[in-house]
Amino acid sequence: MPKVSVVIPTYNCKRFIKETINSVLSQTYLDFEVIVIDDGSTDGTAEILNDYGSTLRYIYQKNKGQGAARNVGIRACNGEYIAFLDSDDMWLPNKLERQMALIDSGSSINFVYCDVEVFEHLSGQRLFLAHQLFKPYEGNNIASKLLINNFIFSCTPLINKKVFEEVGYFDESRLLQGLEDWDMWLRIAASYPLAWIPEPLGRYRIHDANMIGNSNYDPLKFHQQWIAVIKRITEIYPQVYAPVYSQAMSNAYWNTSAKLLSKSQNSQARQLLYSAIRHYPLCSKSYLLGVLSLMPLPIVQFILKLRQFYRKFYGVNI
Numbered sequence: 001m002p003k004v005s006v007v008i009p010t011y012n013c014k015r016f017i018k019e020t021i022n023s024v025l026s027q028t029y030l031d032f033e034v035i036v037i038d039d040g041s042t043d044g045t046a047e048i049l050n051d052y053g054s055t056l057r058y059i060y061q062k063n064k065g066q067g068a069a070r071n072v073g074i075r076a077c078n079g080e081y082i083a084f085l086d087s088d089d090m091w092l093p094n095k096l097e098r099q100m101a102l103i104d105s106g107s108s109i110n111f112v113y114c115d116v117e118v119f120e121h122l123s124g125q126r127l128f129l130a131h132q133l134f135k136p137y138e139g140n141n142i143a144s145k146l147l148i149n150n151f152i153f154s155c156t157p158l159i160n161k162k163v164f165e166e167v168g169y170f171d172e173s174r175l176l177q178g179l180e181d182w183d184m185w186l187r188i189a190a191s192y193p194l195a196w197i198p199e200p201l202g203r204y205r206i207h208d209a210n211m212i213g214n215s216n217y218d219p220l221k222f223h224q225q226w227i228a229v230i231k232r233i234t235e236i237y238p239q240v241y242a243p244v245y246s247q248a249m250s251n252a253y254w255n256t257s258a259k260l261l262s263k264s265q266n267s268q269a270r271q272l273l274y275s276a277i278r279h280y281p282l283c284s285k286s287y288l289l290g291v292l293s294l295m296p297l298p299i300v301q302f303i304l305k306l307r308q309f310y311r312k313f314y315g316v317n318i
Contacts, residue, residue, distance in 0.1 A: 001080075001306055002078055003033060004159075005077035007037065007083070007084050008024075009066050011039040012298050014043045020088065023090035023093075025055075027096045027097065029097040031092075035073050036049055039069040046161045059076060059258050067169075068172040071169040075163055079161065082160075082161050083096065084248070086154055086155060086209065089155040091201060091203070095201035109195045110160035110192050111157060112195040114156045115197070115200040116129065117129055119131075134151035135151065137151070138194055143186065143240050146186055147233065167184070170189065171183050171184075183229050183233065186229070187233065187236070206253075220256065223256040226256075247280050249275075249279040250279040250286065253257075253276035254272075254276040255273050261289070261293055273286060
């Protein structure tokens, strides 16, 4: 039996799937299997996957969403550990080797993640490393920090399969689609310590069809999903998440408000900002954003971009 099972859910990702699979097959750690779950693709993905023959296991299902596809992969796994990789992302060759070396070091590690290089798909240019945007944490008490910001990219974790027997499988409802991975990490963090490798061993692709690169992305729809995750996970694990519930809710409202401001939707932005302040009145950046909402759009966009620049390149969380 393989030590590691690599689960790759895919849906109409023909243009990227070969790079993704090849990055797995190029791993320096060799004791793994590859399982691709095709979630109802209609773009010719199957024909590309057929070229790999017995190198991977191909499972087709009618379109049910990413959470359902990942669950099919978990059930099909033979490995002791499971790694997930979306079909538009990639790994560096030593990703599994570095993670398994940490797991085999003698420590009781059931979840290990790593840093990520975020890149633009047309040029291949690195935009930033994940830790420049979100501060990573490790150990037993990171759950509360994870509720405020999801700092774990889905292409990074390597997880002991037994963990899913305790916390359950990925949520399959459409309500959480796109955030079912964060929901899962929160459930795991409530019960298990998480280990971190400070190396960019994964590559996250920004393109026109994913959440970050899509110009048609609806921040209000995403906001509803974000709030739904916070509320649900706090109800399930109140002893872990209730102490930071208000701060997490405030952060969700603040981030959506900032996105709406950048789109010149000032009225809606202010409504959400009031909710951010109501949930967590001590957050000074909410009041600063309120002042910003009264300024002309070019100034708003410039200041928000400046904030993002400082976060990415100087690690200043302003």
